[in-house]
Amino acid sequence: xxxxxxNLKDWLKDxxxxxxxxxxxxFELISNRVMxxxxxxxxxxTNFMQSECESxxxxxxxxxxxxxxxxxxxxxxxxxNLRGYATRNTNKVTKVTYCVVRAFWIDSNGNPxxxxxxxxxxxxxxxxxxxxxxxxxxHTLQNEMWDLYLHEYKNCHTLTNxxx
Numbered sequence: 001x002x003x004x005x006x007n008l009k010d011w012l013k014d015x016x017x018x019x020x021x022x023x024x025x026x027f028e029l030i031s032n033r034v035m036x037x038x039x040x041x042x043x044x045x046t047n048f049m050q051s052e053c054e055s056x057x058x059x060x061x062x063x064x065x066x067x068x069x070x071x072x073x074x075x076x077x078x079x080x081n082l083r084g085y086a087t088r089n090t091n092k093v094t095k096v097t098y099c100v101v102r103a104f105w106i107d108s109n110g111n112p113x114x115x116x117x118x119x120x121x122x123x124x125x126x127x128x129x130x131x132x133x134x135x136x137x138x139h140t141l142q143n144e145m146w147d148l149y150l151h152e153y154k155n156c157h158t159l160t161n162x163x164x
Contacts, residue, residue: 006063008049071110072153078106079145084116084138086130088123097123099130101137105145116141 049059057065084103091098098119105115118137120126126133 005067006049006060008046067110071106071108074106074110075145075149075152078104078112079142079149082138082142082145084134084141086120086134099123099126099133101134101141103138103141103145105148116144 049063052058053062082103084101087100087102089098089100090096099121101118101120102114103116104112107113118140120130120133120137
């Protein structure tokens with residue numbers, strides 16, 4: 001069976017039923033109906049997620065493929081609409097403060113994380129030239145991001161070939 005990134009059992013644990021603290025009898029009647037419906041829907045969903053379509057893909061496969069495409073598109077948008085941020089780091093030994101431009105990337109779960117940085121130089125040496133250096137650094141980071149994207153998706157045709 002296909003090992004999907006989507007784990008139904010974990011998802012159900014994260015979306016539990018019966019978290020209310022209300023114990024009045026009218027709510028228990030509704031709660032029983034809701035609980036019965038819940039278990040019926042979970043059963044239907046489990047059966048659906050384990051079924052196969054004509055191409056031999058399960059809904060798990062399709063779900064993962066959709067997530068892969070969403071992450072891939074997020075990365076392209078991130079490269080295109082690059083937003084770096086400037087920060088300062090001080091060397092603990094020399095006490096020299098350096099200006100650094102950083103940018104985020106998207107992990108395999110679709111979450112942003114800090115992955116790219118470009119040192120502009122010592123703060124006292126770049127005074128008056130920060131804007132030009134920042135633009136140059138952002139251009140460098142954008143190229144690095146593009147290179148990483150190409151590396152990560154060098155076999156990108158495999159996603160669409162699964163549907164054929």
